[in-house]
Amino acid sequence: MSDIESAIFDIVAQKAKLERSSLNHDTELSSIELDSIDILEIIFDIEEKFNISILYNANQSPGERGGFKTAGDVADFIKTQMNEGAQTV
Amino acid sequence: MNRVAITGMGVISAFGQDTASMCLALKQGRSAIGPLAVPFADQLNVKIGAQVPDFDPSAHFSEKQLSLLDRCSQLALAAARQAVAASGLDFRSELGVRTAAIIGCGGGGMVTIDENFRRLYSDGAKRFPPLTIPKMMISAPVSHITMEQGTKGPAFMVASACASANHAIGLAFQMVRSGAVDAALSGGTESAFTLGSLKAWEAMRIMAPDTCRPFSLGRNGLVLGESGAGQGAGRGYTWRDRRLRHDLRRDGHCPAVS
Numbered sequence: 001m002s003d004i005e006s007a008i009f010d011i012v013a014q015k016a017k018l019e020r021s022s023l024n025h026d027t028e029l030s031s032i033e034l035d036s037i038d039i040l041e042i043i044f045d046i047e048e049k050f051n052i053s054i055l056y057n058a059n060q061s062p063g064e065r066g067g068f069k070t071a072g073d074v075a076d077f078i079k080t081q082m083n084e085g086a087q088t089v
Numbered sequence: 090m091n092r093v094a095i096t097g098m099g100v101i102s103a104f105g106q107d108t109a110s111m112c113l114a115l116k117q118g119r120s121a122i123g124p125l126a127v128p129f130a131d132q133l134n135v136k137i138g139a140q141v142p143d144f145d146p147s148a149h150f151s152e153k154q155l156s157l158l159d160r161c162s163q164l165a166l167a168a169a170r171q172a173v174a175a176s177g178l179d180f181r182s183e184l185g186v187r188t189a190a191i192i193g194c195g196g197g198g199m200v201t202i203d204e205n206f207r208r209l210y211s212d213g214a215k216r217f218p219p220l221t222i223p224k225m226m227i228s229a230p231v232s233h234i235t236m237e238q239g240t241k242g243p244a245f246m247v248a249s250a251c252a253s254a255n256h257a258i259g260l261a262f263q264m265v266r267s268g269a270v271d272a273a274l275s276g277g278t279e280s281a282f283t284l285g286s287l288k289a290w291e292a293m294r295i296m297a298p299d300t301c302r303p304f305s306l307g308r309n310g311l312v313l314g315e316s317g318a319g320q321g322a323g324r325g326y327t328w329r330d331r332r333l334r335h336d337l338r339r340d341g342h343c344p345a346v347s
Contacts, residue, residue, distance in 0.1 A: 037156075037157075037219075037220065038153075040219035040220070041156065041218070041219055041220070043219070044216065044218055044219045047215075047216060048216075051215070053215075053216070
C-alpha cells in the first residue's frame, strides 16, 4: 500500500471511528455506516492534508455514497485524481 | 375558527436550559445580562450580553450531527425537543403531515459564517468545509427540526429582525386557528456572539452600556442575547394559553422590523 493510500485509509477510518487495522480495500462503506456526507468530508480532509483540489461533483456521482461502494473505491478515485495532477491550491 | 392551545414549551436561554429556569427568573424579575464571555472581548467596546452559559453541544448532539449544526440550530433543536416532549405529541404519525414548523431567526448561522469567512479571508484557508452552506443558511434550524421531529407539513423560517420569533409564533397560531394545519411547532432562535457580528452591532452606535430597558423612558440602547425557544401548538388539547389577536404590522420607518 502506498503512502498516499495509507493516508487516505487513515482518514476513512477516522471518519468511521474504526481502528485503522479493521479497514481494507474491500471494506464496504455501507458496512461502516459512511454516507454521502461522510464522503464529502473525507474528500475535504484529503484536500486539506495534501493541499490539493480534487475535482468531485456529487451530482455526477449518483448513489447513496457518492458513487463509491468500498473504501478502496474512494482511495482509487483520489489516487487517480492525484496521478492526473490534481490542482494544488 | 379553531381554538388554539400551547401544548408544550421549551427554552435554552441565558437563564438556563429549561422553561422552569426561565419562568422563575421572569417571576423574580431577574435579568440574564452579564459580562460578555468571549475570547475577543478586548477588541470590543460592548461589554455585556445575554449568553447561554454552559451549553455543551456534545451533550445534545453526536459529532456527525454537529458537522451540520450552527449554534443557532443547536439551540433551536434542543428547545424543540423540550417543547415536543412536554406536548406529548408524536409527529411521526398522521399528525406529522398536518403539522407546520415555523421558526423565527434574524441572522442565520452567524457563527459558521464568521468562522469560515475569517479562515478564508484572513487565515489563508483554501476551501470551506463541505457542509458550510447547510450550516449557515437561515433555513437550517427549521429544516433540522422537521427532520428530527418528523413533521411533514409547511415548514419555513421567518426573518423580521427582533420580531422574527413573534411573527413565527403568530403565523403558526393563525395556521392552526384557520384549520390550515392541525398543529404547529414554532418559536425562535438566534446566536451571534462572534467578533464580526458584535463589531457590526457596535458600528450602529446603539448598544447599551449597562442593561436593556425596553419601553423605558431611560432606555439607552439594546443588548444582544442568544437563545432557542420552541412551542408546540395544537387544537383540542389542554389549554395553557391562548392568543386572540396577532398583529404583523410594522412602523414603516425603521430598517429593522420591530
